[in-house]
Every structure is written in structure tokens, then in C-alpha cells.
Amino acid sequence: MEWVHVFPGILEVKVDKAVRELLVLGLGSFQSDHTGIRFSHTDLRNELHRTGATYNSSEINEALKVLRGAKLVLRFANKTKAEVDSNFIDSLITLDCDELDSEGNTRIERYQYIKFNPLVTRTIAAYRFRMGNHDRHAKLVNRLARHLSMTLMLEYTYAEVNGRPYRVYLKQVFASACRPLSKRLDNDKRLMERALMELHSVGMIEAPQAGVRERDRQAGKGWDYRYDLQATREFAEEMRYANAILKRHRALIEQQESNFDRETGLNLAQQSPVERALLERGVFTAKARELISLYPESHLWDCIAKFDEQVRTRGKTYNAGWLVNLVVREDHVPQLVEATAEVCVEPPNLQGLTPIEERFLRERFSQLSAGDQANIRSRGFQSPYIQDLVYQFEAELARS
Numbered sequence: 214m215e216w217v218h219v220f221p222g223i224l225e226v227k228v229d230k231a232v233r234e235l236l237v238l239g240l241g242s243f244q245s246d247h248t249g250i251r252f253s254h255t256d257l258r259n260e261l262h263r264t265g266a267t268y269n270s271s272e273i274n275e276a277l278k279v280l281r282g283a284k285l286v287l288r289f290a291n292k293t294k295a296e297v298d299s300n301f302i303d304s305l306i307t308l309d310c311d312e313l314d315s316e317g318n319t320r321i322e323r324y325q326y327i328k329f330n331p332l333v334t335r336t337i338a339a340y341r342f343r344m345g346n347h348d349r350h351a352k353l354v355n356r357l358a359r360h361l362s363m364t365l366m367l368e369y370t371y372a373e374v375n376g377r378p379y380r381v382y383l384k385q386v387f388a389s390a391c392r393p394l395s396k397r398l399d400n401d402k403r404l405m406e407r408a409l410m411e412l413h414s415v416g417m418i419e420a421p422q423a424g425v426r427e428r429d430r431q432a433g434k435g436w437d438y439r440y441d442l443q444a445t446r447e448f449a450e451e452m453r454y455a456n457a458i459l460k461r462h463r464a465l466i467e468q469q470e471s472n473f474d475r476e477t478g479l480n481l482a483q484q485s486p487v488e489r490a491l492l493e494r495g496v497f498t499a500k501a502r503e504l505i506s507l508y509p510e511s512h513l514w515d516c517i518a519k520f521d522e523q524v525r526t527r528g529k530t531y532n533a534g535w536l537v538n539l540v541v542r543e544d545h546v547p548q549l550v551e552a553t554a555e556v557c558v559e560p561p562n563l564q565g566l567t568p569i570e571e572r573f574l575r576e577r578f579s580q581l582s583a584g585d586q587a588n589i590r591s592r593g594f595q596s597p598y599i600q601d602l603v604y605q606f607e608a609e610l611a612r613s
Contacts, residue, residue, distance in 0.1 A: 228276040231260045264351035304328040344455040357408035360390040372444035372452040383438040419443040
């Protein structure tokens with residue numbers, strides 16, 4: 214067996230773009246940890262045929278396997294190179310199913326599921342992507358033209374008709390496209406101009422001017438060619454629309470970050486004002502929502518006002534448990550107890566009580582407020598306020 218290194222080419226690039234187009238059209242699923250898409254080869258072939266590419270199932274399957282096995286290599290502006298131990302496609306699942314065609318004959322349809330690289334999920338979650346013209350980009354055949362097309366869509370954000378042009382240098386374009394220079398710069402110049410003419414044929418830039426020969430500023434020696442690219446009206450309108458979408462996404466992120474409470478880890482936009490007030494005073498989320506479900510909002514606001522007044526007048530900070538006890542011990546019937554119902558004076562049947570607690574229920578339960586009775590029925594003697602009442606009752610018995 215011999216290992217063969219295969220790198221993504223024009224076939225793999227077109228298949229990858231077609232799969233992403235199907236994802237945008239709604240065939241995919243976006244989760245918090247990954248992004249995936251389920252499609253059939255018929256769907257993918259139709260999308261490729263729509264953009265002028267005709268590939269059969271074996272070629273599509275080969276392209277997906279190459280994308281699954283190809284490694285990612287990141288290059289930064291400072292010429293550093295980082296090789297990521299990951300692939301273009303995180304996982305690939307293939308399923309062959311027997312289906313009936315329009316004539317009733319059985320045929321095999323291949324379905325595949327792709328789990329994209331985690332960088333795709335992070336880009337979607339952070340809204341760090343730009344709108345682009347997929348149909349126009351798919352018509353490009355020249356690899357250098359496809360690279361320049363992606364560069365213009367990502368960097369030529371200020372495109373205007375008869376406005377400031379986008380300046381590129383031949384050696385810079387070849388380096389970013391990972392394409393080595395030939396021994397004669399004139400040969401690379403012809404390849405560059407051929408790619409620019411293809412961009413002009415699809416209506417992305419105006420007719421390119423001849424490259425201006427200049428000294429290579431980065432190397433300090435040799436020659437380079439400079440090209441000033443002018444955007445067409447169609448491309449300028451696309452860039453304005455993409456900028457508006459990106460601005461809207463950034464505003465949405467800022468709104469989400471402003472509503473996110475880093476201390477509690479909750480979304481403030483989903484909280485009511487009274488819940489937020491309870492959380493700010495140290496009440497746990499579960500307990501705050503329990504109080505909101507049991508008591509009306511006016512009662513909670515009254516207790517919060519009394520709590521704040523006690524903190525101001527006494528010059529000390531009380532814990533959240535004191536606020537909860539203040540809400541519960543007020544003479545108020547919880548919302549779960551109908552106001553028209555008679556107050557039940559029969560003590561509850563609680564198991565595992567101490568003798569003093571049983572005597573407290575027999576002698577003092579009927580004298581308690583409706584709120585205290587409901588508190589004992591729901592929580593037993595766990596409330597510190599009810600425990601204080603039991604201690605006072607025990608002290609009275611000891612004195613008598």
C-alpha cells in the first residue's frame with residue numbers, strides 16, 4: 214500500500230461552496246457546539262449544475278473525502294505559519310438508501326451528513342461572516358480569480374462607484390494564494406491579468422488597467438506590479454448591503470452582551486424587574502422564582518422596600534435569607550392559596566417531628582397567620598423564622 218497526498222483543488226472548492234450554499238438555504242442545523250447539514254447527492258448535483266458545474270456522484274464523493282482528510286494551515290500577517298490538527302470537514306457520514314423514482318423503479322440514493330469544522334460554528338455564533346454573491350463566485354474557473362474574489366468580498370468593504378480603488382500587488386496576491394512565483398515575473402504578470410479579466414467578465418470590477426511596475430517594497434530589491442481595481446456598481450451595492458447586515462449583527466451582539474450578567478450568568482432581558490431586584494439583593498434564582506410564583510408583585514415590592522429601609526436605617530447589610538423571611542412572614546396568603554378559601558386551622562400531618570414541634574402544632578398552629586401556615590405545610594420547620602417561633606414557644610414552656 215502506498216500513501217498518496219491529495220490536496221483540495223477546484224473540484225473540492227466548488228463542492229465545498231455548494232454544500233455551504235445548501236446550508237444557507239436551510240438544509241443544515243446549527244447547534245451550540247457544532248454545525249451540520251444532511252443532503253442527498255441529487256440536491257448537491259442540482260446546486261452544482263445551477264452554477265454551471267457538472268459532476269457525477271463518484272466525483273462528489275471523492276471531493277468530500279479529500280475535504281475530510283485535508284489538514285488546515287493558517288497563515289498570519291506576520292508570516293507565521295500555524296498548522297491546526299483539524300480538517301475542513303470534522304466528520305462525514307454516508308448512507309445509501311433504496312428509493313422509488315417517478316416510474317416506480319428502485320434506485321439507490323446516497324445521503325450524507327457533514328459536521329463542519331468548529332471554526333465555522335464559532336464564525337456563525339459570533340456573526341463574523343459577510344454576505345457574498347455565491348452564483349457569481351461559482352462561475353469563476355481561474356484559481357487566482359477565485360482567490361481575488363474572496364479577498365475583495367472580505368476586504369474591499371469601502372467599494373463605491375468611481376470611488377477609492379482597491380490596490381493589490383502581484384507578489385502579495387501570489388503569496389496569499391500560496392502560489393509560488395515563476396522565474397520570469399512577466400509570466401506571473403500574464404496570469405494575474407488573466408485572473409483580473411475573469412473578474413471583469415462576471416461584473417465584479419471594471420476593466421482592469423495595465424499593472425504599474427514598481428520596486429518591491431517588502432523585499433527591498435527586485436520588481437513588483439501594482440494594480441488599482443475599481444468596483445462596478447453591482448459589486449458596490451452588494452458591499453453596502455453586506456456592511457448593513459454586518460452592522461446589524463454587531464448591534465445584536467452588543468445588545469446580547471449588555472443583557473448578560475457575568476455574576477449570575479443569566480440573560481437580564483428574560484428577567485422581570487422584581488426578579489432582578491431579588492437577585493441583586495442576594496436571593497438565589499430558584500428561590501426568587503418560587504417567591505414570584507407564590508406572592509403577587511406588589512407584596513414583593515413592599516418587602517423589598519422594607520428590606521432597603523432597614524439596611525439604610527441600621528447601617529448594616531442583611532443577608533438574602535432575611536429578605537426571604539420578610540416576604541414569607543408577612544401576613545399574606547400566597548397566590549397558590551385561594552383568597553376565598555377558609556383558613557385551615559387543622560395542623561398538618563408531618564412525620565419525624567420532635568416532641569416540642571408536635572406540641573407547637575397542636576397549640577399554636579391555629580393562631581398563626583395564613584402565610585405562616587402555608588409555609589409550614591410546604592417546607593415544614595426548615596424556615597429560620599418558624600424555628601424562631603418554636604424556640605420562643607419552648608422558652609415560654611420552660612418559664613411556665
